[in-house]
Amino acid sequence: MRKLIEVALPLEAINRESAREKSIRHGHPSTLHLWWARRPLASARAVLFASLVDDPGEYLPEEEARRERQRLFDLMERLVDWDLVKDPEGAEGENGVIREARYEIARSLARALGEAPPASPKDEERIEALLEKAPPVLDPFAGGGTIPLEAQRLGLKAYASDLNPVAVLINKALVEIPARFAGQPPVNPGYRAKAQATDRFPRAKGLAQDVRHYGAWMREEARRRIGHLYPDLEGKRVIAWLWARTVACPNPACRAEAPLVRSFWLSKKKGKEVFVVPEVQEGRVHFRVERGKEPPVEGTVNRRGGRCLVCGAPISLDHVRKEGKAGRLGARLMAVVTEGPGGRNYHAPTLEHEEVAKGAVPWWKPDIEFTKNSRHMTPWVYGLESFSDLFTPRQLVALTTFADLVAEAREQVYRDALEAGLPDDGLPLAEGGRGARAYAEAAGVYLAFGISKLLDRSSSLCVWDAGWVKIAHVFNRQALPMTWDYAEANPFGEATGSWEGMVEWVAKALEALPA
Numbered sequence: 001m002r003k004l005i006e007v008a009l010p011l012e013a014i015n016r017e018s019a020r021e022k023s024i025r026h027g028h029p030s031t032l033h034l035w036w037a038r039r040p041l042a043s044a045r046a047v048l049f050a051s052l053v054d055d056p057g058e059y060l061p062e063e064e065a066r067r068e069r070q071r072l073f074d075l076m077e078r079l080v081d082w083d084l085v086k087d088p089e090g091a092e093g094e095n096g097v098i099r100e101a102r103y104e105i106a107r108s109l110a111r112a113l114g115e116a117p118p119a120s121p122k123d124e125e126r127i128e129a130l131l132e133k134a135p136p137v138l139d140p141f142a143g144g145g146t147i148p149l150e151a152q153r154l155g156l157k158a159y160a161s162d163l164n165p166v167a168v169l170i171n172k173a174l175v176e177i178p179a180r181f182a183g184q185p186p187v188n189p190g191y192r193a194k195a196q197a198t199d200r201f202p203r204a205k206g207l208a209q210d211v212r213h214y215g216a217w218m219r220e221e222a223r224r225r226i227g228h229l230y231p232d233l234e235g236k237r238v239i240a241w242l243w244a245r246t247v248a249c250p251n252p253a254c255r256a257e258a259p260l261v262r263s264f265w266l267s268k269k270k271g272k273e274v275f276v277v278p279e280v281q282e283g284r285v286h287f288r289v290e291r292g293k294e295p296p297v298e299g300t301v302n303r304r305g306g307r308c309l310v311c312g313a314p315i316s317l318d319h320v321r322k323e324g325k326a327g328r329l330g331a332r333l334m335a336v337v338t339e340g341p342g343g344r345n346y347h348a349p350t351l352e353h354e355e356v357a358k359g360a361v362p363w364w365k366p367d368i369e370f371t372k373n374s375r376h377m378t379p380w381v382y383g384l385e386s387f388s389d390l391f392t393p394r395q396l397v398a399l400t401t402f403a404d405l406v407a408e409a410r411e412q413v414y415r416d417a418l419e420a421g422l423p424d425d426g427l428p429l430a431e432g433g434r435g436a437r438a439y440a441e442a443a444g445v446y447l448a449f450g451i452s453k454l455l456d457r458s459s460s461l462c463v464w465d466a467g468w469v470k471i472a473h474v475f476n477r478q479a480l481p482m483t484w485d486y487a488e489a490n491p492f493g494e495a496t497g498s499w500e501g502m503v504e505w506v507a508k509a510l511e512a513l514p515a
């Protein structure tokens, strides 16, 4: 029997909703973990539905088939609308569009199997029984997990695989783990102290609450260990420290420490324009912060080369490459951004803040050379040849501290899960476990995703975005291009680049998953 997809699809609606999805952020599954080649959920949902539902022309006379097809198209137009799908409770509830879609799939399955169809979308038992017999969905190159996730949303069995272990973990976190602990109340003692018998935690809502709880614990523990590296400025919490790489001026009569700055802009917001003004005093460049129309000096380096602000000599990129390969690139603090009651504040750098940052001593770093591809990975051309070169010492300290704390949090979840009554079967997540050990590992997966997200905003390849006045992420595109000036986030803040923000992104995505 021909399926709907073989005859026609409401392409306009599918395209429109697929394009719109790119701008949807909070609570969307795509925010769980970065994946580049992400496919729109809307098109996967539409294609799965239309591949399983019979074309009405197969069982109705022409005129009736046309009307029935139109009715199915109307349903599909709602089915691709994220706003009607994003809350699984509503979408699966009475008059919910997912429930309606499952009913239509079940009707086609009944026709193919010669079994009794469900009486209505409310006939959940019959629908479930028929969906059990649906052909399973297999996605051998599942990538970001779009197809298995949407298969699960429609009540279908899905199998997924990928060669990339990151993709495999994303798929497990999207589809497999939430289903395994669906309905499980949180195990953290904070919740248990005020638990009510009437509490309900549908799907992964309990797990998401635990991710928030242990994420907050990690933040406080990290603050205790390394908080001294992140001082306030003038009583305000710092959002970001803005740095400029430096190179010795090639002019032998000068040799000044020349800051390499792509742009001195701090805020391009209309009416709130702020920028850094470099000043030369006794052969050394100093920075102050000014409001005004535009910066007197746009920058000191571009694709063609740089310029020394002290003597005006040109600085060739070849010179920068040579100095970089000799390990002689430095860094200067250029400005500090803080958050106050009135919004963002911009400050000139202080010696204290520069010294605190430079005094951080990492006890581990990823000394792994990266590929020498000068098209997509340019830092090595300037002597930054190892992954560890892409971080400030303070970033390395913070990232290793938070990463260590994931393992500690996992042990704590394990103990709390035992107290909450989860079985002590010792069976790990990877072996199908559902007990305390597996639950702790599950929480660890999502906390580790938080580290991934933190990493994406904690590298010296993160530039300051003066338009959005926030830290840009490393993977603006699928490349690691060299940066001259860069922004170092405060993981203990509340703005972009903070640990709290990362955990919240993950928890929000997790609690909105259909499982």
Ligand SMILES: [Zn+2]
Residues within 6 Å of the ligand: 249, 250, 251, 254, 255, 256, 308, 309, 310, 311, 312, 313
């Ligand atoms: Zn010079």
